[in-house]
Amino acid sequence: MSITLKDVAKMANVTPTVVSRVLHNKASTVRVSAATAERVRVAAHQLGYRVNVMARNFRERQTRTIGVLNGRGLARPSFAKGPRYFATLMDGIVDAAFQHGYSVTLCPQLLGEHPEEGLSDGRFDGLIWYSIEPSYDTLRELERCSVPIVIVHAHAKDFGVRYPTVIADNPQGIGLAVRHLIDLGHSRIGFALDRDAMNVETMERLEAFRFHMAGAGLTVTESDVIKIGTDRLGLHEYLTPEKLVHSAMIVHADGLAAEFIVAAQEHGHSVPSDLAIIGFDSTEFCDEIRPTLTSVSQPLFDLGGSATHRLIQLMGGTPIDPLELLLPCSLDVRGSTLSLPPRLPS
Amino acid sequence: MSITLKDVAKMANVTPTVVSRVLHNKASTVRVSAATAERVRVAAHQLGYRVNVMARNFRERQTRTIGVLNGRGLARPSFAKGPRYFATLMDGIVDAAFQHGYSVTLCPQLLGEHPEEGLSDGRFDGLIWYSIEPSYDTLRELERCSVPIVIVHAHAKDFGVRYPTVIADNPQGIGLAVRHLIDLGHSRIGFALDRDAMNVETMERLEAFRFHMAGAGLTVTESDVIKIGTDRLGLHEYLTPEKLVHSAMIVHADGLAAEFIVAAQEHGHSVPSDLAIIGFDSTEFCDEIRPTLTSVSQPLFDLGGSATHRLIQLMGGTPIDPLELLLPCSLDVRGSTLSLPPRLPS
DNA sequence: ATGAAAGCGCTAACAA
């Protein structure tokens, strides 16, 4: 049994109310004599009193906790696998939340039998919904939710333009890649993607590729879009010397881009002089492979931070406008789009 | 204002007690007529009733939430940076916790002004302490804590042999590396480490290297331990053809191992034929670099899962014995310790 | 099978 306000009150010869005021109220509002306050503090310290957060949360109807959710129906996002989207996002969320005194909770109910129960049961003051794949079901869930929500990794229109969203500007990122290649003198530019990764985001990147190429006066035909299957046979077929028709390739994600580099070299092509390659996500290993991989970088950490800031704003009652926050990507230029070979330190 | 038990009770013409029994009690214990139960369920559904978790937690003195902490005084562990230690650990923790219906919370109080208050304020049913660096201060904190604790990434003796711990068997992992190299015929084996990463774990690996080498009848002198500074000059100095005296190198971490591969190649050495290299952590990029990097792999996911299982066991009142759980490492053999060159698919 | 009543620890309106 742990020490309660009452115990402290008894020891200090006051009522629980006074103890509460001394220990937990904001200094400005408290009106307790210095002597009493001191007595209370000493008693609390001697007894080793700690506030019961559950009781307080219950009473105050707020938890100072933010819940982080993810789209249902798909596997829970992994911190460690893939291009660290979720991991870096979480770093940004946690960082911002902690700055404002909020905890961050990952909640299982949302993945279990009755996910909807997790939404508005008083557990969270607000939610960050990491949307993997927008769906009608998801939207219905959100509508039943009684706490403020911010959605990450989706467009406001995909959720009925009803919730604040935060997402990286994928098209703009592809624009950077296209522009960079054109500046380097390339005109035969292809776009490669994984046949198994034809999700909304990949398609958005592909569309942006078409758009920015057209904007630069370059036509894109179907043969400029290289779709690679799981067996990677298409990759090797495309890279046979007589079939290689591009001088540069934008790849929808870093993993496949890395495979492109290795395979290209195996086929006797030099990267970047025969084929320049740009990936997407600027994953950690971009610096470890040779040549290092030029890649579009999403501001993942800031995405998480911005989502959290918007949520805290929303929880404070401030309306969010505009609803959608589009954070620009940057281009990390590395060896796979340069013609200079890496040099030894002199 | 949200719907409470009372509202449902009124609508179903029963008392809150009955509603509670129907909606939240385990089926086996409930003794309510089927008709009443149905009436209650309908009412609850119509009203869109959701249990108030804060009230329940408060009442039941349990939160079904596990807190994840980290050593104080150092930066909070990042999900995304480094060799994903924390990220993968968290995946394991979250996975196991969710299986048992527990939520996982990352808590700021523990990093703020009064970190000790977060420990035993009723917020968590149990804690997983991710120990970055054991310290006397940390130990004192833990002693004040009233909920069960499991420590990850530390030895039981570093915390007074008082708390269950879970850690990867680093020495055994190094043993695998040494054995593998010896099996390949190597006898001139060195150990390289980052001068800036001389932490407990690195030293443990170095000691294990000495131990296992001795066990194999190979003497290790100071010149077999290569300490690389931030400027990496030592790396290039070591790799000049006339100075290279080893045929194989175990590197304390993958990042430096990757740099070894690149630098060795720049200096005209072939990896693995002139110099075989083994890293530690089996980071994702081990498969992306060429040659791919053989590396010792810590069971990080299982480490998190085991910690969680031990905690749940402990919260259930079962004593943990033995206190320290040592999970074995494995060796992911890749190209940097093979003599066969990578081949094109035929 | 159902109801009445008490209380978890805390805070805040109101009273003194």
Next chain:
DNA sequence: TTGTTAGCGCTTTCAT
């Protein structure tokens, strides 16, 4: 400045 009182929503004896 300090105390009294009530109640947040829920569960759980103990009655009926």
